[in-house]
Amino acid sequence: MNTLQGYLRPNGQIGIRNYLAIVAATDAANPVARRLAAAVPGCVAITPLYGRGQLGDDLAQSVRTLIGLGAHPNVYATLVVSLERSAGERARQGIAATGKTCELMGIQEAGGTQQLFRRAKALLETWLQETRALKPVPVRLEQLTVGLECGGSDTTSGLVTNPAIGLLTDRIVDAGGTAIFSEPVECLGGEAALADRAESQDVARRIDATIRKYEDIAQRAGIDLNKVNPAPDNIRGGLTTIEEKSLGALCKSGSRKIRGVLDYGQAAGRNGLYLMDAPAAATENLTALAAGGCHLILFATGAGNSIGNPVSPTVKICANPHTCDSFADHIDVDISPVLREGLPLAQAAEAIAGFMAEVTHGRETRCETLGETEIAISRIGESV
Amino acid sequence: MNDNDQRIWVVHADDNVGTVAGAGKGGVSRGSRLAVAGAYDGTVEASQDIPFGHKLALKAMSSGAPVIKYGKTIGRLTADVGPGEHVHSHNMESTRGRGDLLRK
Numbered sequence: 001m002n003t004l005q006g007y008l009r010p011n012g013q014i015g016i017r018n019y020l021a022i023v024a025a026t027d028a029a030n031p032v033a034r035r036l037a038a039a040v041p042g043c044v045a046i047t048p049l050y051g052r053g054q055l056g057d058d059l060a061q062s063v064r065t066l067i068g069l070g071a072h073p074n075v076y077a078t079l080v081v082s083l084e085r086s087a088g089e090r091a092r093q094g095i096a097a098t099g100k101t102c103e104l105m106g107i108q109e110a111g112g113t114q115q116l117f118r119r120a121k122a123l124l125e126t127w128l129q130e131t132r133a134l135k136p137v138p139v140r141l142e143q144l145t146v147g148l149e150c151g152g153s154d155t156t157s158g159l160v161t162n163p164a165i166g167l168l169t170d171r172i173v174d175a176g177g178t179a180i181f182s183e184p185v186e187c188l189g190g191e192a193a194l195a196d197r198a199e200s201q202d203v204a205r206r207i208d209a210t211i212r213k214y215e216d217i218a219q220r221a222g223i224d225l226n227k228v229n230p231a232p233d234n235i236r237g238g239l240t241t242i243e244e245k246s247l248g249a250l251c252k253s254g255s256r257k258i259r260g261v262l263d264y265g266q267a268a269g270r271n272g273l274y275l276m277d278a279p280a281a282a283t284e285n286l287t288a289l290a291a292g293g294c295h296l297i298l299f300a301t302g303a304g305n306s307i308g309n310p311v312s313p314t315v316k317i318c319a320n321p322h323t324c325d326s327f328a329d330h331i332d333v334d335i336s337p338v339l340r341e342g343l344p345l346a347q348a349a350e351a352i353a354g355f356m357a358e359v360t361h362g363r364e365t366r367c368e369t370l371g372e373t374e375i376a377i378s379r380i381g382e383s384v
Numbered sequence: 385m386n387d388n389d390q391r392i393w394v395v396h397a398d399d400n401v402g403t404v405a406g407a408g409k410g411g412v413s414r415g416s417r418l419a420v421a422g423a424y425d426g427t428v429e430a431s432q433d434i435p436f437g438h439k440l441a442l443k444a445m446s447s448g449a450p451v452i453k454y455g456k457t458i459g460r461l462t463a464d465v466g467p468g469e470h471v472h473s474h475n476m477e478s479t480r481g482r483g484d485l486l487r488k
Contacts, residue, residue, distance in 0.1 A: 154437050155403050155405065155437040155438070155439075156405060156437060158454075159393055159395065159403060159405055160405075185481075188480045188481060189456065189457070189458065189480055190456070193456075214481075215480060215481050218481040218482075218483040219481070219482075219483040219486055220483065222483045222484060222486060222487040223483045224478075224481065224482055224483060224484040224485075225478075225480065225481025225482070225483065226477075226480075226481060226482075235472075235473060237437050238403065238404075238435070238436075238437030238438040238439065238472070240439070240451075240458070240459060240471070240472050240473055240476055240478075241458050241459040241476070241477065241478035241479075241480070242478055242480055242481055243456070243457065243458040243459055243478060243479070243480055244453060244458035244459065247453065247454040247456055247458065248454070302437075320437070321407065321408075321409050322409040322436070325409075339405055339406060339407060340407045341407070
């Protein structure tokens with residue numbers, strides 16, 4: 001493995017970026033958050049929808065996710081903005097409790113978005129100066145948490161890209177690092193193999209219950225899940241059923257024991273391999289993985305998918321020769337030589353590991369360069 | 385399109401379908417004899433045109449039979465298929481998440 005580097009945070013965590021996060025705690029603050037992110041280098045806007053009129057578990061999941069994103073190790077400091085200060089207070093407290101520098105500004109208290117923009121820009125520019133003095137330190141693989149994702153899948157995802165990522169996942173886990181795969185709906189059909197890999201009976205039961213939850217949604221609604229997933233691009237790419245898609249998707253989790261099941265956006269308490277409970281749609285899933293503290297996300301695509309996460313650099317990996325040519329702007333690691341020239345999978349995994357190391361040294365992913373990043377926090381209840 | 389650039393990738397020795405996945409970007413034409421790669425060596429003849437990335441039956445199978453890939457069931461056939469035939473949404477279906485089948 002090539003050398004890795006990062007920045008040591010005051011709370012002992014390692015970050016591979018020094019982003020300044022602007023977290024909109026209510027959607028009314030999204031526009032000014034985006035304008036600020038565009039005005040100051042190094043800023044990322046975290047602009048989910050909603051934020052008012054939520055309650056119960058739904059509110060708790062939204063706030064937990066916002067805190068996970070604002071307190072992310074790749075973030076140097078976070079500014080929370082909301083319509084009124086009180087609406088952003090819970091997020092600010094949660095982020096500050098992790099030891100992260102965090103300020104809160106309310107649009108009402110500031111006297112409008114223009115006033116807030118001027119004050120916030122000055123603050124962000126101060127933080128930006130501070131980040132320029134930071135020096136990177138060497139990082140060991142065991143200090144990294146890597147998210148695993150696939151989107152815009154086709155049959156090459158399950159035959160080549162996910163298996164290549166799986167080889168790297170095994171290396172990460174063997175080195176004492178942490179890897180998180182998710183998309184439990186894309187485990188349907190692969191339950192038996194996952195149960196065999198559970199570290200305990202309790203973990204096996206939780207894996208099974210987490211997967212069944214998503215099948216039950218389709219059963220209760222009287223709908224064929226396969227009309228939604230696989231999606232049309234998956235089907236054009238040769239995937240016929242959810243079982244086929246799942247068995248290919250699961251290859252990215254490698255072969256090691258599964259230590260536990262994480263709730264949406266929950267951080268892993270210990271090192272090892274975890275399944276996270278989150279919907280499979282890419283933006284929602286990336287949001288959950290990033291909120292769980294993934295330093296970067298390895299994202300397999302076949303037909304092509306352009307989206308990434310603003311705080312967790314998202315590495316697009318593709319084996320489909322056609323997509324690698326026609327969608328090249330969005331592909332970070334082209335492993336189509338596996339199909340074109342018979343390149344061994346182990347060498348494809350090596351190429352992914354090499355790129356991952358470069359990302360820790362500051363190399364931008366295509367998503368970062370192009371600004372193809374977005375947040376969507378999954379809703380589990382109605383607004384009132 | 386050059387069929388010589390295409391292979392039929394078989395993941396597991398128990399599989400009864402393979403995938404068109406070789407160096408070429410196009411699919412395969414009816415009547416092409418294609419090399420099998422992966423779980424075992426051999427050849428198979430495509431009995432119809434099949435796009436890149438799509439599945440082909442490795443033997444004759446009856447409607448209702450399980451479709452096996454990765455050594456596991458990925459669905460069942462909804463029509464009889466012959467060797468070398470295209471296997472996809474038109475002749476196979478999922479058995480999971482089928483809330484539609486529970487509907488009165």
